[in-house]
Amino acid sequence: MQEAPDAADLLATARAVVLEKLLPALPAEARLEARMVARALEVAARLIADRSVPRCPPGLAQAIRAGRCDGDAAVLEAIRADTLARLRVSNPRALEG
Amino acid sequence: MDSGRLSAWLSAAAGAPVAILSMRRLSGGAIQQNWLIEVTREGREERWVLRTDNPATLSHSRPRAEEFALLRAAQAVGVTVPEPLFLCADPGLLGAPFFVMREVAGEASAHANVKRAAAAGGDPALAAAHGRELARIHRIRPPREDLAFLGPPPEDAMTAFISAMRAALDAGGRERPALEWALRYLETTAPPSLPPVLCHRDFRSGNIMIDQGRITAVLDWEFAGWSDPYEDLGWFTARCWRFGQDGLEAGGIGPLAAFLAGYAEVAGWQPERARLSLWQLAATIRWAVIAADQARRHLSGVERSLELALTGHLVPQLEWEALTMTEALRAGSA
Numbered sequence: 001m002q003e004a005p006d007a008a009d010l011l012a013t014a015r016a017v018v019l020e021k022l023l024p025a026l027p028a029e030a031r032l033e034a035r036m037v038a039r040a041l042e043v044a045a046r047l048i049a050d051r052s053v054p055r056c057p058p059g060l061a062q063a064i065r066a067g068r069c070d071g072d073a074a075v076l077e078a079i080r081a082d083t084l085a086r087l088r089v090s091n092p093r094a095l096e097g
Numbered sequence: 098m099d100s101g102r103l104s105a106w107l108s109a110a111a112g113a114p115v116a117i118l119s120m121r122r123l124s125g126g127a128i129q130q131n132w133l134i135e136v137t138r139e140g141r142e143e144r145w146v147l148r149t150d151n152p153a154t155l156s157h158s159r160p161r162a163e164e165f166a167l168l169r170a171a172q173a174v175g176v177t178v179p180e181p182l183f184l185c186a187d188p189g190l191l192g193a194p195f196f197v198m199r200e201v202a203g204e205a206s207a208h209a210n211v212k213r214a215a216a217a218g219g220d221p222a223l224a225a226a227h228g229r230e231l232a233r234i235h236r237i238r239p240p241r242e243d244l245a246f247l248g249p250p251p252e253d254a255m256t257a258f259i260s261a262m263r264a265a266l267d268a269g270g271r272e273r274p275a276l277e278w279a280l281r282y283l284e285t286t287a288p289p290s291l292p293p294v295l296c297h298r299d300f301r302s303g304n305i306m307i308d309q310g311r312i313t314a315v316l317d318w319e320f321a322g323w324s325d326p327y328e329d330l331g332w333f334t335a336r337c338w339r340f341g342q343d344g345l346e347a348g349g350i351g352p353l354a355a356f357l358a359g360y361a362e363v364a365g366w367q368p369e370r371a372r373l374s375l376w377q378l379a380a381t382i383r384w385a386v387i388a389a390d391q392a393r394r395h396l397s398g399v400e401r402s403l404e405l406a407l408t409g410h411l412v413p414q415l416e417w418e419a420l421t422m423t424e425a426l427r428a429g430s431a
Contacts (some may be wrong), residue, residue, distance in 0.1 A: 060272060060274045079278055080420060083420060085411040089244065
């Protein structure tokens, strides 16, 4: 069994330090990079917690190109579910509003 | 940089004595260098920008001689560009070919320019100015001897676009069914493309210099090529290039109607919504493909960078947008 705190805790704690302590103390030209660091920690935390499974079988890309999936509602639903699952990890804020 | 040899070359190119007062390295990354040079030409002070490549880098961007030719062609049809002055194709002088253009005032930062326009609820006059600039670029039509490096124009721009995207996806090595779904939709529904014109192919906020609410330069010509004029119209107005100002459809700057009216004023024809929507979808697909490619630069070790790494995590959002747009178009509600 791993030692606590776990990855999620460490990443969240580190992110809070970057945003609350480091960012205000940094010169203007370094702030964008500090925000990127905070963002990377946030995405990494969601990647670690992600339990979604791939919904699109290998070879689907070629099948779509060849027209074998035209109008196939089940394929569209699988693509939607797969994309949505990855979006929830990469940038869930895009789904707000 | 040897300013003595450079001033001698500049004097010969200008046909008048040029003395360099100062040189200062501006922005520019691993590949390109930009220098601000303050000179006197026949005793009068002028401010120029010298653009060159780092000698040792393998450059993917358009070589300087081609960029110079594009700037000249654009200037000749009235596009607002930094005035191209002199080209030195000989790598012997500075280690790589370079050209000199006149310095332009203003700011190109998309976030700053969009924020300023949005604070006023959008800037219709500036949006219209963007439309007029784009229409001027599109006055350049093939064949053009001076732009032969662009290659032959495509038979059908949308067909060529779909092939290029599929090739890029294959090279990327990861299946992206959402983008495939959207490309297949374009393939089965897009009408024949308009005859090709010169497209900038990265005409968006961030590549347009603005000073006090006016366009002072259209920059970054390295993706230019022959295509359907709607490719540029779609790229500029796609949601993914509005920098968070979704309601300001013209690049986060202003309303779509003002932009299209500006375009029509110079082009002499009014872009239609249906074709624009198709090319907005194409723009979303292309940005997704480019973003995935940028992440791959990081992953492959070619250029380790946090910014490129995070760009990879933009891809699912763009895929989701492409999918949503496709279904809206299919349902006839876009």
